[in-house]
Amino acid sequence: xxxxxxxxxxxxxxxxxxxxxxxxxxxxxxxxxxxxxxxxxxxxxxxxxxxxxxxxxxxxxxxxxxxxxxxxxxxxxxxxxxxxxxxxxxxxxxxxxxxxxxxxxxxxxxxxxxxxxxxxxxxxxxxxxxxxxxxxxxxxxxxxxxxxxxxxxxxxxxx
Numbered sequence: 001x002x003x004x005x006x007x008x009x010x011x012x013x014x015x016x017x018x019x020x021x022x023x024x025x026x027x028x029x030x031x032x033x034x035x036x037x038x039x040x041x042x043x044x045x046x047x048x049x050x051x052x053x054x055x056x057x058x059x060x061x062x063x064x065x066x067x068x069x070x071x072x073x074x075x076x077x078x079x080x081x082x083x084x085x086x087x088x089x090x091x092x093x094x095x096x097x098x099x100x101x102x103x104x105x106x107x108x109x110x111x112x113x114x115x116x117x118x119x120x121x122x123x124x125x126x127x128x129x130x131x132x133x134x135x136x137x138x139x140x141x142x143x144x145x146x147x148x149x150x151x152x153x154x155x156x157x158x159x
Contacts, residue, residue, distance in 0.1 A: 006085035013041035016050045042087070054087050061092065065099040074100045074120060078127040081138065089138045093124075100124075118142045 001018065004011040017030055024030055031037055031044045038044040045051045057080055064076050077100065080086055101120040121142055125135040
C-alpha cells in the first residue's frame with residue numbers, strides 16, 4: 001500500500017479506511033457506513049471516528065486572536081497548515097478571517113475590507129509557497145484577482 005500524508009486528505013482517508021475496515025467486497029463498500037453512502041472518503045473516515053477534529057487548532061487560534069497582531073495570527077495559521085494535521089482548513093480560515101485581516105490605525109481606514117481579506121489570503125499563500133505548500137488546494141482563493149501592488153500605501157502627511 002502506498003504511503004500518504006494528512007496533507008492529501010482524500011488519499012489519507014482512503015488509506016485509513018483500507019487499514020481499519022474488514023470484509024469489504026466492492027468499491028461501494030469503502031465509503032459506506034451503517035448503510036449510509038458518504039460522498040468522500042474523508043466523510044467516511046470521520047463517520048468511523050478515524051480522523052480527529054480541529055477543535056484544538058480552533059482553540060489555539062481563538063486564544064492567539066485575543067493578543068496577537070493579525071500578521072502574527074496569519075503566520076501561526078500558516079504554521080498549523082504546514083506542520084499539523086488540520087482536517088478542515090477552509091472552516092478554520094473562514095472562522096478567523098476577520099481576525100487575520102484587520103490592520104491597525106490608518107492602514108485599516110485606507111484599505112477596503114474585501115481588499116484586506118485578499119491581502120490576508122495571499123500573505124498566507126506566500127508563507128506556505130516557500131514550503132512548497134499550495135494553499136489553493138485546501139482553501140478556496142478569493143474571487144478577485146491578486147492585487148498587483150500589495151504594499152500598504154503610506155500617508156506621509158500624517159506621519
